[in-house]
Amino acid sequence: MSNRHQITRSAELESLSVFRDFIEKACKPHKGIDDQICYDLKLSVDEACTNIITHGYAGMNPGSIILSLAMAPNEVVVTITDFGHPFEPCEASAPDVEAGLEDMPMGGFGLFFIYQTMDEINYQTTEDGNSLTFIKQLSTNNP
8 A cells, every 4th residue: 555645836946845845754754765765765856856847848937847756665656747848868868977077067967866766767748748757666674
């Protein structure tokens, strides 16, 4: 049985802290989610929503972002839905993590962080919007 949480906010940078607080509150009562997992979830959502705000709604009025969390004993499923321009995450080039700090361009690490911290990532675009879903597996010894 899963525990579901959902929040909708405007696609504006000011909403990022609301999303982080929302995730923190949803994670607290779940015994299988430690501080590191909660941090990973907040980081991934923050990066994805920042991309939606800056790129997905580029040239458009800020629409909304719907953040859904489904907490199960063995995993957390995060779904972020928006109505901006579609973007296929697997088409983005990976940043050069070996480059020196002075040679690294600003940005480009959001998807890298998501792929590094989450266990599964799925993206789809339909007439109902764009949905990015990622799953974080939880340790089975922490029900």
